[in-house]
Amino acid sequence: MTYRAPVADMLFALRHVAGLDAALAAGRHGDLALEDAEAILAEAGKVAESVIAPLNRVGDRHGTPLKDGAITTPPGWREAYRTWIDGGWNGLSADPEHGGQGLPLVLNAACTEMWNAASIAFGLCPLLTAGGIEALAQHGSDDLKTRYLDKLVSGEWTATMNLTEPQAGSDLALLRSRAEPVGDGSYRIVGAKIYITYGEHDLTDNIVHLVLARLKDAPAGTRGISLFLVPKVLPDGSRNDLRCSGIEHKLGIHGSPTCSMAFGDDGGAIGWLIGEANRGLACMFTMMNSARLNVGLQGVGIAERAYQQALGYARDRRQGKAPGSAEASPIVAHADVQRMLLTMKAFTQAARGICYLTADALDAAEGPEGQTAHDRASLLTPVAKAFSTDIANEVTSLGVQVHGGMGFVEETGAAQHMRDARILGIYEGTNGIQAIDLVARKLPLNGGATVRAQIASLRRTAEGFLKDPDPAFGRIGARLRAGIESLDRATSFQLKALASNRPEAALAGATPYLRLFGLVQGGACLGRQALAANAALKAGETDPAHAGRIALARFFADNLLTAAEGLEASILAGGHFTDDAELALAS
Amino acid sequence: MTYRAPVADMLFALRHVAGLDAALAAGRHGDLALEDAEAILAEAGKVAESVIAPLNRVGDRHGTPLKDGAITTPPGWREAYRTWIDGGWNGLSADPEHGGQGLPLVLNAACTEMWNAASIAFGLCPLLTAGGIEALAQHGSDDLKTRYLDKLVSGEWTATMNLTEPQAGSDLALLRSRAEPVGDGSYRIVGAKIYITYGEHDLTDNIVHLVLARLKDAPAGTRGISLFLVPKVLPDGSRNDLRCSGIEHKLGIHGSPTCSMAFGDDGGAIGWLIGEANRGLACMFTMMNSARLNVGLQGVGIAERAYQQALGYARDRRQGKAPGSAEASPIVAHADVQRMLLTMKAFTQAARGICYLTADALDAAEGPEGQTAHDRASLLTPVAKAFSTDIANEVTSLGVQVHGGMGFVEETGAAQHMRDARILGIYEGTNGIQAIDLVARKLPLNGGATVRAQIASLRRTAEGFLKDPDPAFGRIGARLRAGIESLDRATSFQLKALASNRPEAALAGATPYLRLFGLVQGGACLGRQALAANAALKAGETDPAHAGRIALARFFADNLLTAAEGLEASILAGGHFTDDAELALAS
Incomplete structure (x- = not known):
């Protein structure tokens, strides 16, 4: 049940999948050296392993009781949070002007994976603060930045996102919370919000709520929504008119409070506008894009942890004789258990590659590549979020399965990973919404040029196997090419x-399309690792992990990427089912 | 959160998939008429809906506290159990000689689905009793039958299976429990068992434990295991030397106690041998085969219930505008939600078809078809168990997803279905073990003739679409044929x-092979429903459910059966991964 940060694997993915070597060589990260990156990961790994990971079970068992409007976090959480922010981890990639360390997002991505592998419930708090930092940095007035940004960057205060209302979950057009200007530049906010993660807690003295609400006379729908900063404690030290009115009893992430929030019961909570009036959704999307990648990284983290635990169990537990064995073998010797463990590991590393690649595109968007890289990040973000969290559900469920009956017993911890992971495909935009975002908004970017460029980059990876047809690769190159062609045809179809104004045909295939994209992109990520590993072996490196990386890519190609063609067929069926869905569901 | 027994769908599957019409016409079920079958299902549905379904949440919340060796079942459970056995449901298909009703297993299968849709935790108790009845009926001495069988058939007493020990889960060769003859025909049993479902409870006055143990000087391994009947209360009314020493804190099915059992702490529990010495495994397999089909039916039941709940929610909840809608639509109008709901329904009905077909083969084995039908049941049983419970995990997880954030909140009930379902792929032989059983033991039956005959029956269904190429079928026939060819080639490979003594190549592909088998067999089941529905429409029937059945089969063919080819490719890759699995898992 311990967690060991897979620093070598992460660094390898950063270097050879997410282009860290190339970025460092091009001077894109200033004077940062590879050794620095490695040292940062190693240090973060220690903190994740020793400070955060031990909180995970404690959080699950204790939960976060609410009493008289105050929430108590589980034993040890306050101290751990303090240690963590004292290490400067909260502001790792934030602007040095506000106290951040200005390090690349790819490094922060790897660290985010580690915090969340150690405990999703813990990692969720800084994840929301990070979104708040970004929204404030990009859209906040200088005055608001001065008052709030530094303390959010340091982690002395945390941030929340207040979007959801009972009648408005995925559909923000239905929001009803109201805001009225007072005349002194501040507003009075009134409304009820639900599912507010860390909406109340005792980790810090103040909580900075970012709240979506409507101004009087604002247009209906999403064009009449504004974003407000509403602190728990006002600048004069008094309590604002807001409170936690309830918490949810959830399937998982018990260590993180999920709050109902009441704003303005006594006349109105005081808040300040962030960005322009009625443009709140644009500001919120700034938060959400960052948050979506980070949720994808939560998926990678929990999948890695579930994998490690299952592997450890499979090496210890003896049941049945593997072919050729005279006595009971450790279950890791059985082909079916190997299939489960390799599926877990291959999916985890594929998803890691996609997430790190997305973070790299965000870094590159700050450099000479600019908008092209930004669009690439926009394209990849829904895949990073949804694919990584879908596989997190699958991997954590396989983790239970590897444990057999022990997996169903809570004491073992495998079931907790499965329970905790289940929220990831739902929050920050359900995975169905990610798929619609990918198909309806991201594919058409630049008239399709962004997705075509991405497919071209996948082809370059596949060509690497043509150029260098090492027998150890097996059919990696062939499977990858077949998958890319499926993705290409499916993309054209969508x-x-x-373009033919048949959105329902495109939307009906959105979920299998996202899965296909993730599988092929993930297969290419593992393919790049295999190519780099092979080159390292040929260069005389003796690390046995290299041969393992080739074997893992081959497993993925032979056993998981094989689903590509079937997904293509489903997409090309074109959503005929939407015509008679009501009939089929009626009986 | 209510459950409505889908009697019309079940009856349609019984008649047109599981051949009930044909069996009745052939007089295989005596003077049973279709109207009788329908009336029995309708009555069972009422009991499931009104007596059992309301217990499900209560069971989850209350659990089954253990105090001083006694377990209290949740409020209302004793009364419900009494009502249920008073209705004669426990002995529905048991031998009339012992008080059963002697009805066909296919009818009992449909009822078993309903009890478990209403509550898996409740349905589990009679499921174990049913296994005990079968083992005792087939292998017990007349004396044991006289003393125990009638009371098990009536449900006045319940039965358990005591297999697992801490060191012996899937691998019964590792069992250590001991038995010694006393000289009067009884034995003294000593040992510790874990994961004993309903090992202790207050539903009945006595519990009949069937316990695997070793006689002194028995051969090592599974050939030295004997089966004993060990009652909680002895014939003279005194308590036997056995007790519940602990219960598990589990992910789900909280309403059913999972006990650690201590036999013989005070010298030895008194028991009697069932069947021959050292042949306990054969007896236990009698129980397990029946139990495996029933666990498959638990999967169908929980999937049906999760589907019903998700559909109800999707019809109520309004979010977002479907293309062409002016205001927020019920989410069932969105293509992606339709895809989830149709996937849930199509998988559920495919699994139902496979389970009912298996039950029909067991019925047929008692008639002129005899051994051929018995072998067909043996072939289908691991598919019925594993495919149905795999899709139960998928369907219940989709049920959470359809609910969005509400699905992660325990109050909604969707999460409970997912938690409850998770055990089904693990107990009564993990699904990996089912896959190995299918490939290593069932495919070779009669030199492969059994599986070839089954594939031939699939082809006959596919030919139905050739003979009658109604446009409403779309590509059902074509997809089914392609799937059957994939299954055929994969079967030849296995x-x-x-035959070439490369078991590891076969075992490595066992899990995708079982999935492929289930997909194609399930697609054929839905295909048979579509053909029958089309015939009914052509015959002038106006039930709109018929068109819905065709649409559902078409959805399955276009969106789920499309995975067949990729599964074939994985199987044919032949487990190369087992060669470097350790390398790939090492890093």
Whole structure:
């Protein structure tokens, strides 16, 4: 049940999948050296392993009781949070002007994976603060930045996102919370919000709520929503008119409070506008894009942890004789258990590659590549979020399965990973919404040029196997090419459906399309690792992990990427089912 | 959160998939008429809906506290159990000689689905009793039958299976429990068992434990295991030397106690041998085969219930505008939600078809078809168990997803279905073990003739679409044929690998092979429903459910059966991964 930060694997993915070597060589990260990156990961790994990981079970068992409007975090959480922010981890990639360390997002991505592998419930708090920092940095007035940004960057205060209302979950057009200007530049906010993660807690003295609400006379729908900063404690030290009115009893992430929030019961909570009036959704999307990648990284983290635990169990537990064995073998010797463990590991590393690649695109968007890289990040973000969290559900469920009956017993911890992971495909935009975002908004970017460029980059990876047809690769290259062609055809189908004004045909295939994209992109990530590992072996490196990376990519190609063609067929069926869905569901 | 027994769908599957019409016409079920079958299902549905379904949440919340060796079942459970056995449901298909009703297993299968849709935790108790009845009926001495069988058939007493020990889960060769003859025909049993479902409870006055143990000087391994009947209360009314020493804190099915059992702390529990000495495994397999089909039916039941709940929510909840809608639509109008709901329904009905077909084969084994039908049941049983419970995990997880954030909140009930379902792929032989059983033991039956005959029956269904190419079928026939060819080639590969003494190549593909089998067999079941529905429409029937059945089969063919080819490719990759698995897992 311990967690060992897989620093070598992460560094390898950063270097050879997410282009860290190339970025460092191009001077894109200033004077940062590879050794620095490695040292940062190693240090973060120690903190994740020793400070955060031990909180995970404690959080699950204790939960976060609410009493008289105050929430008590589980034993040890306050101290751990303090240690963590004292290490400067909260502001790792934030602007040095506000106290951040200005390090690349790819490094922060790897660290985010580690915090969340150690405990999703813990990692969720800084994840929301990070979104708040970004929204404030990009859209906040200088005055608001001065008052709030430094303390959010240091982690002395935390941030929340207040979007959801009972009638408005995925559909923000239905929001009803109201805001009225007071005349002194501040507003009075009134409304009820639900599912507010860390909406109340005792980790810090103040909580900075970012709240979506409507101004009087604002247009209906999403164009009449504004974003407000509403602190728990006002600048004069008094309590604002807001409170936690309840907490949810959830399937998982018990260590993190999920609050109902009441704003303005006594006349109105005081808040300040962030960005322009009625443009709150744009500001919120700034938060959400960052948060979506980070949720993808939560998926990678919990998948890695579930994998490690299952592997450890499979090495200890003896049941049945593997072919050729005279006595009971450790279950890791059985082909079916190997299949489960390799599936867990291959999916985890594929998802890691996609997430790190997305973070790299965000870093590159700050450099000469600019908008092109930004669009690439926009394209990849829904895949990073949804694919990584879908596989997190699958991997954590396999983790239970590897444990057999022990997996169903809570004491073992495998079931907790499965329970905790289940929220990831739902929050920050359900995975169905991610798929719609990918198909309806991201594929058409630049008339399809962004997705075509991404497919071209996948082809370059596949060509690497043609150029260097080492027998150890098996059919990696062939499977990857077949998968890319499936993705290419499916992409053409989707773009054509959108262009022909048949959105329902495109939307009906959105979920299998996202899965296909993730599988092929993930297969390419593992393929790049295999190519780099092979080159390292040929260069005389003796690390046995290299041969393991080739074997893992081959497993993925032979056993998981094989689903590509079937997904293509489903997409190309074109959503005929939407015509008679009501009939089929009626009986 | 209510459950409505889908009697019309079940009856349609019984008649047109599981051949009830044909069996009745052939007089295989005596003077039973279709109207009788329908009336029995309708009555069972009422009991499931009104007596059992309301217990489900209560069971989850209350659990089954253990105090001083006694377990209290949740409020209302004793009364419900009494009502249920008073209705004669426990002995529905048991031998009339022992008080059963002697009805066909296919009818009992449909009822078993309903009890478990209403509450898996409740349905589990009679499921174990049913296994005990079968083992005792087939292998017990007349004396044991006289003393125990009638009371098990009526449900006045319940039965348990005591297999697992801490060191012996899937591997019964490792059992250590001991038995010694006393000289009067009884034995003294000593040992510790874990994961004993309903090992202790207050539903009945006595519990009949069937316990695997070793006689002194028995051969090592599974050939030295004997089966004993060990009652909680002895014939003279005194308590036997056995007790519940602990219960598990589990992910789900909280309403059913999972006990650690201590036999013989005070010298030895008194028991009697069932069947021959050292042949306990054969007896236990009698119980397990029946139990495996029933666990498959638990999967169908929980999937059906999760589907019903998700559909109800999707019809109520309004979020977002479907294309062409002016205001927020019920989410069932969105293509992606339709895809989730149709996937849930199609998988559920496919699994139902497979389970009912298996039950029909067991019925047929009692008639002129005899051994051929018995072998067909043996072939289908691991598919019925594993495919149905795998899709139960998927369907219940989709049920959470359809609910969005509400799905992660325990109050909604969707999460409970997912937690409850998770055990089904693990107990009564993990699904990996089912896959190995299918490939290593069932495919070679009669030199492969059994599986070839089954594939031939699938082809006959596919030919139905050739003969009657109604446009409403779309590509059902074509997809089904392609799937059958994939299954055929994969079967040849597996048989060849086994014949060439390369078991590891066959075992490595066992899990995708079982999935492929289930997908194609399930697609054929839905195909048979579509053909029958089409015939009914052509015959002038106006039930709109018929068109819905065709649409559902088409959805399955276009969106789920499309995975067949990729599964074939993985199987044919032949487990190369087992060669470097340790390398790939090492890093």
